[in-house]
Amino acid sequence: MHVMANGWWALVGLLILSFVLNPYHYLATGFVIWDLVRNVRRERMWFGVRVTRIGKTLLLRYARACAVGLVASLALLAAGVEVTWPSVVYVCVVSILLGVIRSRLAAAPIAIAVSVVLSSLLRLYHGAIPGNWAPLWQAVAEMPRASWLAVGAAAVLAEAVLSLWGIRDAILPALVTSRRGRRMGAMKLQLGYVVPVAVWIQPFARPHLAFSPGWHPWHIAAGQPLAWFAIPLALGWHALLTSVKVERALHYLRWLDVARGVILIAGFVGARMWRAESALYAAVALVALTEIYRFALARMDRNREPRFAPDSGGLRVLYVIRGSLAERLGIKPGELISHVNQAPVRTEYDFHFALEQNPAYARFQLTDDRGEPRLVSSPVYEGERHHLGIIFVLPGDEPVLRLKRPFGFLETLYLRVQGDVRRGSPSSRS
Incomplete structure (x- = not known):
């Protein structure tokens, strides 16, 4: 491998700028922070003390995200995952639009899967395209679907690793009103991350690197000009659980992430070695499996006895x-x-x-x-x-959070207080 033109510093600078200047990174991070900040006022009203740690929690999460992202980046670069800058913009826009519909759809694995499905459907269309829409249509249809499935696989496997690491600060108490109108306790899971990963991209300018004959990443030709590009991946799970232990839900979640990772890796390999339609099948399977898991866990939590009833x-x-x-x-x-x-x-x-x-x-x-x-x-x-x-x-008549069972990325943002809550006395915390 050798470096052309301005060398490593220019390539590293592009890598850093592509992450720092991406507004999607700040949008996702801002909502993760806001979700934690909203806890503080409620905790002081209910318990007389603040339980949520914000500053230290965010610093540790950022460090963990960077560490896991570094490992994922090495795997993606070795696998020869190459994307285009229009496809990066396309996936980020799809993620934001899906987040407007429902926050859980903005998670990187779901957004990537939906983007792949839309791209596959456009490829199946062979009719006339209005001239004004032709450049956008072409950018979406020519999305490197196999490479994006590999990025999605890195996202779900990173999520599985992060669910093993420092989850104590992501499990927090809450109070809800039961179906019978009584006040009872619940546990909130607020595990949100923005993980940076690096992939190959066609160079924007003269600085680039190329591989000499010999070892090179999969499907990367010797002498092909390349550069690095950073992609922020918003991932994680947020939930409100009254019956199922959060630790058990995370155990099931890790197995779900492993299964989703296997599906996406199979789609990546199948699209490169067999048929391009493998990417579409893998994307549809990922969305279906995720929704089945959400439905099953919500039903399990609803049908069991509450753990925190007075x-x-x-x-x-x-x-x-x-x-x-x-x-x-x-x-x-x-x-x-x-x-x-x-x-x-x-x-x-x-x-x-x-x-x-x-x-x-x-x-x-x-x-x-x-x-x-x-x-x-x-x-x-x-x-x-x-x-x-x-x-x-403590038993009481004051309405607190409405009893909902959200499950998915930033889904706890939809929790609402069902009326005024009196400030808890210091004796509510012993």
Whole structure:
């Protein structure tokens, strides 16, 4: 491999500028940030404390996205994935338009699949095309569909990896109104990323690189002028779950991403080695499989008993704050605290009164998700008694979030409060 003209710096500069100057990158990132910022006011009203971490969470996510994107870029470059700049514009525009219809459709895998389907349909049309539309029609019809399927495969596999890495800050508590009008707890999953990946593209200007005879990426000819181009991939999952554990939903999601990755890779290889129609089949299969998964998970969550409903037998734990005494004790969301220091607790007043009986020691009798009792205890040092880090599901008549079960990229943006919510007292967080 050798470099022509201005060398590596010009190529690296094009790579960076293609990502930094892409408005789609900022649009997707802005909505991911907005979705987190909206949590803060609600959490303070409900729990009297802010649970969502924004600054640190976003920095860590950006670092993870860049690390995963680097690995995905190496794989795409080695596979000889080459796109055109009109196709990049086309996919970004399709993603934005789909996002206007519904946010989950703006996710990179879905947007790429829909773009491939539309391009395939245009190729099947052989009638007359108005002269004004001919350049746009040609740009869409000549989209390198196989290469874009490879980019989509990189997106879903990156999503599977990111769902294993640092998900604690993406699982957050919420309050909803049940179908019977009661207030109960729920868990929100807000796992959104914008992952940059690099692919080959025809050079815009003189600086370019070319491969000498010998090893070269698949379907890249020796001596062919090439340049790098960065593509931002918006991906991730957002959901509101009342019955299914978020960890279980993510486990199913990882298997879904692996299956979607296999489908897209098969479409990429099939379109290059067999028939171009393989890209269309793979794109349709990806959209269908994604919607089937969404429907199945929503039905599963709807048909099971809620995990965070108030219980007359004690206080239901909704959330445990990171680094708190409750986390060190191993108290988990969904568990029921029935006794504190051997005294039964049914209300938050009972809870604090029982703690006051022995300020230096805390002993909790819990019932876990399987209905099995267990005991946890620990010395309580000065100041810890008022900051145990437990958020309870407290009964009340105030309407909170409308009970919906969104699932998909940025779908939690559609959650709405069903009326005014009184500011929670500090005692709602123990």
